[in-house]
Amino acid sequence: xxxxxxxxxxxxxAGALLTVVTLVGLGVGTLAGWAxxxxxxxxxxxxxVGLPAGVLAVVRRYRGYFA
Numbered sequence: 001x002x003x004x005x006x007x008x009x010x011x012x013x014a015g016a017l018l019t020v021v022t023l024v025g026l027g028v029g030t031l032a033g034w035a036x037x038x039x040x041x042x043x044x045x046x047x048x049v050g051l052p053a054g055v056l057a058v059v060r061r062y063r064g065y066f067a
Contacts, residue, residue, distance in 0.1 A: 017054070018055065021050065021054035029043060
């Protein structure tokens, strides 16, 4: 029995993961900012934390494709 062929890199899947994780970071930051009385600052902090978290999630999920 032959081993299964490796799957091609799924760019739509990776983009969806990046978008979801980034938006979750934005949402959490915005909610925290709203709770602390500064919606704009929370949005900025959410973006600063959410985007690298999204990139990290994609790199960790598709690590084998980048090697």
